[in-house]
Amino acid sequence: MHKLLFMSFLLFEAAFIKLYAQDEKLLLQKVKEKYDKVNDYVAEGKLKTNVIFIKAPVSNVKVYYKKPDKMKIKNEKGVSFIPKGVVNININEVLSLQHYEAISSGTSRIGNTECRVIKIFPLRDEENITRATLYVDENRHVILKSVISTREEGTYELLMSYNRYVTYGLPDKVQLSFNTREYKLPKGITMDYDNGAKTPDPKNMQNRKGKVEITYSGYVINQGVSDNVFQ
């Protein structure tokens, strides 16, 4: 009798989890439908870099995107340090996963918005993404925050805020956090002038967070983007 009860409980639990996971997947499907409205875009924005060993001005960048996973950020007139994660990791890549498990991890507030937290685990070994945590605004069906771990590019945290292009699921501002690496050149190469300014200690650079922020001024959506742009 006890055995039967225990078995029934397990079956109920499994069915409940499955139903709940389906609920998460349904929400992600709605988010994806919104993103799917965009086949391509060209956006102009301002890029701000905050990395311990880089001193850089705000630069003007152009962001090109084409379905399913082509993305390019260009500073045509100047120099910008763009983390590879911005280019290689985009939300669409997560939402386009075919085989994955989605687990609810409760709710969390991002700014003033209550978000559903969904953890995603790809089931296939060949995926570049090893796991992702998405913070989904259930009302607007957009992702406000994502923490994506990859095999090759490490872990990236994306924070997005929406306004004018929310109907397309396109953010007005993206903030990317990533782990930095030590930057140190041999003294003999640089022959620095010692101006007494405090310089970063290379030991502290390892695994420190760097941040890059892109504030978009406007998008041109679904007007076609040449493949040459991405080469």
Added chain:
Amino acid sequence: MFVSLLRLEIYKIFRRPRTYIAFGAITVIVLLIQLALKVNGTDFIRLYTDTQTDIFEIPYENILNGYFVCVMVLHMILIHVPLLVALIAGDMISGEAAAGTLRLIAAKPISRTRLILAKFAASSLYVVALLLWMAVFALAGSILIFGTGDLLVFKETEMHLMKQTDVFWRFLAAFAFAALALTAIAAMAILFSVFSENSLGPIVTTVCVVIVFTIMQQLKVPLFEKWINPWSLTAHMLGWKGFFYVEKNEEGVTLDGSVENPWAVLQSALILTGYIVLFLMISVYYFRKKDILS
């Protein structure tokens, strides 16, 4: 009287074939660096950015512009230019002594102080001419070959990026500072020249002093760093680089027109000026007493 004396000294400098060795050497070195960077510039930048290629997209083509090439040329060349300055300034008095003309010019109705000052002024003008030549080839030439763009400067543990609209004035300031630094070398070479009867001694001594202090600066020994480097001529000569180090705000964004710790650059300029005055004073003091009859 001083102006005509100065004219005479300038004439003497530019009449000597060895004067043009410096101009020729600078032309060849600059052209070689430009050629090397034109052919292999991307690999050169990769040397500096190698540790970051996994994290960042490095825009090699945009980094490699005329401003970047000019900074690299100055970085490679300016530590060797003291040799070229010493070649002329170290010969100013001792060369006359060796040729037997020192007695002749000292017999003129001009004070020995003026004579030293005229020779120093002529050497300084030679330094300025050398830097102008360098500016034409290194800056204008590089802009012509590589174009303009944002300037990236590599430090030991930092990268400083400046907008192209915020760069040109920095070059003007850097060249002005380099003129001051090389004038200090000229003053030192004249000082050694006063004590010598042949040209080779002051030239070699000046070069040796520069080499010894540069090595002490590179060794980073705490004793040297505490007691010698703060007063080292060669350490302050690098002050031109200070104009290419920028300040950033709390968000990590650089401030246009800023110089990281401008007081340090000013202090270096003052120390170099102090050396010039000191070297000239000793030169004048000794030269006034110098026995030129023997």
